[in-house]
Amino acid sequence: MSRATKIVATLGPASSSPEILAQMIRAGVDVVRLNFSHGKAQDHIDRATLVREVARQAGREVAIMADLQGPKIRVGKFDGGKTMLEPGQKFILDAAYNDLGNNDRVGLDYKQLPRDVKPGDTLLINDGLLRLTVDGVHGEEVHTTVVIGGELSNNKGINKAGGGLTAPALTAKDMEDIKTAMSFQCEYLAVSFPKNATDMEMARQLANVAGEPWRHKPHLIAKIERSEAIPMLEAILRASDGIMVARGDLAVEVGNAAVPALQKRMIRMAREMDKVVITATQMMESMIVNPVPTRAEVSDVANAVLDGTDAVMLSAETASGKYPVETITQMAAIALEAEAADDVTIETDFTNKHFGRIDQSIAMGALFTAHHLGCKAIIALTESGSTALWMSRHNIKVPIYGLTSGVLSQRKMTLYRNVRPLLMPAYTDRDTALAKAETLLVELGVLKPGDTYAITCGEPMGYPGGTNMLKVCRVD
Known part of the structure; x- marks a missing residue:
């Protein structure tokens, strides 16, 4: 992919x-x-x-x-399931009303609305398709005038223009x-x-x-x-x-x-x-x-x-x-198609940037190196997925493979841009882990003899946040 x-x-x-x-x-x-x-x-x-x-x-x-x-900030239900509001008509949103609504008023799931609005506020219903202006608040009743009308049916959502609802x-x-x-x-x-x-x-x-x-x-x-x-x-x-x-x-x-x-x-x-x-x-x-x-x-x-x-x-x-x-x-x-037309800006991404963590610096170094050497892949041996996340924050055409022993980390990495998460057993020996990672990507057809790739890991192996090594390899 x-x-x-x-x-x-x-x-x-x-x-x-x-x-x-x-x-x-x-x-x-x-x-x-x-x-x-x-x-x-x-x-x-x-x-x-x-x-x-x-x-x-x-x-x-x-x-x-x-x-x-x-929070459900919605109107209640109507007799017949809906009503038609006409521009200019008066309509009441009633927090104390528990019967089915009609063409004059309707109840509210959100009982705090009378405390959240004042005269002149604009209320938008059903994703803004209907617009009401607040005329006044009388107890639990919000009196409004319909500005933009239309069909209003059961349980449609209410928003206040500009925000301010306290739910x-x-x-x-x-x-x-x-x-x-x-x-x-x-x-x-x-x-x-x-x-x-x-x-x-x-x-x-x-x-x-x-x-x-x-x-x-x-x-x-x-x-x-x-x-x-x-x-x-x-x-x-x-x-x-x-x-x-x-x-x-x-x-x-x-x-x-x-x-x-x-x-x-x-x-x-x-x-x-x-x-x-x-x-x-x-x-x-x-x-x-x-x-x-x-x-x-x-x-x-x-x-x-x-x-x-x-x-x-x-x-x-x-x-x-x-x-x-x-x-x-x-x-x-x-x-x-959009990705194919996108530009790579690795150099400008790093301008005036300072990396205070070793693992983050290694991740950035892998990106820079892989881009300029034309590597076929970047492999991040990662327990938590953090190294792959940092790499994915920068646009690069080289695919990133996050290899982890944890299914949870693998699944979380499915959301990271340009990261292909793969499951690989944990190895305590660094050289064994590097060899197994290369073998896995060769078996998947990602790498073939003669291809170069960058790989990152941490020593000692198996500790989240411990990435401290970058190696560039060529497949034999």
């Missing part, structure tokens, strides 16, 4: 059969997303078991990302879902609507406690979808293992026009801070019903790849769409 950019695909009704899932994995899925906004705990456990088994049969390891629902990132449901996710040891846990680093630190503590019986600690992904998260981005990144550019809710809060520049900024900052980054939302949206993407979607995916994203993500396209396998195939082809 020559594709550097990874693909995250959401599992759902369209993709939960073993046959379709196997085709998706063979087509190029690297990480499977389980959306905890839908389904019960046992549903997710069963799907995780299915993913593990199908991946094993396909001869590939894929990571599982459990995506927490976060906590982690709900009671999320805390139970973390326990469920740890029971099948997901590699990645995505936290919805974090506002600051504290939200991520709390999620990590809960996940580590829940994972203790299995001695499991997942990597945490912060979904950037609140306007409050933008000024706190650096702190959130430090408290996380990566971020997701969650363009749907983020666009509703900050405005569609602001999102492209924010996307580029977030990808750049994540790479500079040695974190992973996923670009998500509506990337191939038309393929929910069409067998081919629009030209705009092709450009969207390609631009995310050129920006340096680790992964591009599919949601409804693979969860409920008509063409889940075809969507993955198209996305993989777009990524390959």
Whole structure:
């Protein structure tokens, strides 16, 4: 596989059969997303078991990302399931109303809304398709005027333009879902609507406690979808293992026009801070019903790849769409074409950079050396995967192979750009480990006699964070 950019695909009704899932994995899925906004705990456990088994049969390891629902900031249900709002009409969002909604008012799942808004605020419903202006707050009632109308159906989401809703990132449901996710040891846990680093630190503590019986600690992904998260981005990144550019809710809060520049900024900052980054939302949206993407979607995916994203993500396209396998195939082809046109800037990447750690310096040295010698591969013997992560933060045409003895590290590395994780037994003798690594890549057809490659490892062997050696070798 020559594709550097990874693909995250959401599992759902369209993709939960073993046959379709196997085709998706063979087509190029690297990480499977389980959306905890839908389904019960046992549903997710069963799907995780299915993913593990199908991946094993396909001869590939894929990571599982459990995506927490976060706070439900939604309207209630309507009599008949929906109503039609007309521009200029008055409409009440009533936190105390428990009956079915009508054309005058509807209840709220989010009972704090009357405390979070004031006259003049703009409320956006159903991803911004409906727009209401707040006229006033009377007790538990938020009185509004419809600015942009349309059909409003059950349980549609509410956003406040500019942000400011006080709902906590982690709900009671999320805390139970973390326990469920740890029971099948997901590699990645995505936290919805974090506002600051504290939200991520709390999620990590809960996940580590829940994972203790299995001695499991997942990597945490912060979904950037609140306007409050933008000024706190650096702190959130430090408290996380990566971020997701969650363009749907983020666009509703900050405005569609602001999102492209924010996307580029977030990808750049994540790479500079040695974190992973996923670009998500509506990337191939038309393929929910069409067998081919629009030209705009092709450009969207390609631009995310050129920006340096680790992964591009599919949601409804693979969860409920008509063409889940075809969507993955198209996305993989777009990524390959974009990567082929990308420039390598190793020298400028290192200008005025200082590396205070030996293992990080070795990783950077491997990149520089492999690029200038035209090596066929870079091999990182790594316990934790950190060396491969550091290498993957820089654009290089040479494929990086992360060789590890731990299945958890192997699966986590499936999300790292340009890294092919492989499982290899642990060896205490350095020369044996180097020889076995070369043999493995020769058997896989990556290397052949006469090829040069760079390899990094640590002495003594087997200690996370101990990479201290770089060697350039030629296959006999």
